[in-house]
Amino acid sequence: MPYFFFARPEAAILVSLPGIGPRLGARILNELGHVRRFPSAAHLASYAGLGPASWRSGTSLHHDAVRHFGNQRLKNALFQAAFASLPHTPSRVYYDRKRQAGKNHRQATLCLARRRLDVLYAMLIRGEPYRPHTPERHPQAA
Numbered sequence: 038m039p040y041f042f043f044a045r046p047e048a049a050i051l052v053s054l055p056g057i058g059p060r061l062g063a064r065i066l067n068e069l070g071h072v073r074r075f076p077s078a079a080h081l082a083s084y085a086g087l088g089p090a091s092w093r094s095g096t097s098l099h100h101d102a103v104r105h106f107g108n109q110r111l112k113n114a115l116f117q118a119a120f121a122s123l124p125h126t127p128s129r130v131y132y133d134r135k136r137q138a139g140k141n142h143r144q145a146t147l148c149l150a151r152r153r154l155d156v157l158y159a160m161l162i163r164g165e166p167y168r169p170h171t172p173e174r175h176p177q178a179a
Contacts, residue, residue: 053166056122068111
């Protein structure tokens with residue numbers, strides 16, 4: 038399976054993102070298909086079941102529901118990739134911020150999966166591998 042995965046031009050881009058290896062990358066590419074069929078990252082997130090959801094019942098309006106539709110295989114692969122990326126500092130900082138905001142582990146990991154899907158979409162559209170954000174150092178005033 039990894040041999041066929043690395044034959045695809047997107048493979049190097051996918052495995053550059055922390056938490057994605059050849060097997061998980063192959064699953065994501067298989068479920069994703071061609072990324073250009075999605076006009077935006079929000080459309081891709083909706084397809085994967087990671088977009089925001091709300092529903093109404095009578096006079097009640099509920100937000101931020103766990104979605105039980107979308108491509109479950111893709112959603113599961115993205116969840117696993119997000120969980121595997123937690124040792125990576127930017128992912129851990131985002132996850133911890135969501136936990137402090139009151140989200141449970143699953144909710145925080147799904148939020149991280151959505152954020153990483155947005156990054157993955159941009160990487161695939163631009164054809165660029167992952168570049169970790171490094172803050173610029175400014176000389177301190179004396």
